Amino acid sequence: MEIVKSGKENNLLVVKVTGRMDAVTAPEFEKQLTAWIDEGEIVFVIDFSMLEYISSAGLRSILVIAKKLKSVNGKIFLANMEESVNEVFEISGFNSIIPIFDTVQAAVRHGIAS
């Protein structure tokens, strides 16, 4: 898994995640996002276009981060998921607790407006 800042619009940070979010790699996601939150970032768009695979460990990390952001009045938006990743979000009901957009642009527009 690779996590990189891929853009910044106003106070909104776009982050691109590449590869797999599984039991081995998900803790890295949690750690990196937590570091950015600690630096003061509180609005994130996660670009999942290059995410190949997500397991429950990945969902767990996303939930931990979403709860952390909620507690500081922050927000997280997800964008551009592959169908197999999207299926896991749907089965687990995560699509109703975290806003998911078809494109990074749509997520950014929504993030800036909100």
Place this chain on the structure above:
Amino acid sequence: MEIVKSGKENNLLVVKVTGRMDAVTAPEFEKQLTAWIDEGEIVFVIDFSMLEYISSAGLRSILVIAKKLKSVNGKIFLANMEESVNEVFEISGFNSIIPIFDTVQAAVRHGIAS
């Protein structure tokens, strides 16, 4: 806990259990009843008049024995429970899987007839 044979009518063995059936003592009950089953006893009336206390470990042992008896076409009847013991049987739904009688006599009559 004390477990003693307190009577025998036809092929029916009456067993009196005294004291507590808890995590420490319930395995003894299971072991003793299993030994009697292995000796060929298959119809039991358990006299619980002197049973002071039962926990889930006691229920577990009774269920194990009841299942074992069912597999050899045997039967187990319980008799004469104190109210606090009876309460535990009711909460756990055991009163609908194991026949419970007010007196040993009633259980024996039923056991012989069946």
Place this chain on the structure above:
Amino acid sequence: MFSIQLTAKIENMEVLVQSVSSIAGKMGFTAKRIREIELAVEEALVNIINYAYPCGVGDIKITCIQEDSPRAFVIEIEDTGVAFDLLSLKDPDISADLSERQIGGLGIFLIRKLMNDVQYRRKNNRNVLTLVAYPPNET
């Protein structure tokens, strides 16, 4: 408030349970209700003794708190063993007949049925189980 901490061993069970029930006695619970509280506490302790420390021994800590408005007897049972949330378990199917009836799961079921409220939280590597019983109204 009262607190006691002992090794999670079956030999220590009686002391732990007795300390809870002596406080329950002071709060005006009936003898029947005290027996129910004892049973719930015993079930929780047996589980910690059997399952929480698979690699060795650890402690059990019990704290009893008498709360006012609303009056409540709160028993906190803590261990530092494997993370386990008893509220995540399904209730056993108590209407199943003998051959379908599953073995196990009754200890936690009894705890939930006997107590007025049951909560669980994980706090710094500790499991904290909270059992609540409401005492009878004072008149």
Place this chain on the structure above:
Amino acid sequence: MFSIQLTAKIENMEVLVQSVSSIAGKMGFTAKRIREIELAVEEALVNIINYAYPCGVGDIKITCIQEDSPRAFVIEIEDTGVAFDLLSLKDPDISADLSERQIGGLGIFLIRKLMNDVQYRRKNNRNVLTLVAYPPNET
């Protein structure tokens, strides 16, 4: 039938999952269905690696069986760790909102949702988890 046994370590996960999916491929599952099977198997393996052997290391054994009439792909996953019946867990509340949503419990939920059938049995100190997927009809 195919069987593989390895130490329950994260380093061995890929080999284990790949062996299952290569057999699934031969049974005519779609690429999508194979990904789902892989995910379910991975969730089961991660749990064994994380929770089954708290006091040391042990093995994972996977057996794949191709059944006829009805056609079924049966994956048996065995360990000799602590007794654990995944079917005893409640489903997470997937309609809870963000602040109420509990963390955890999703691995087992995914296994149950993704497989056509899930069974558990305890057999001589071993946990045996059986995952079943029905292959597409041959035409």
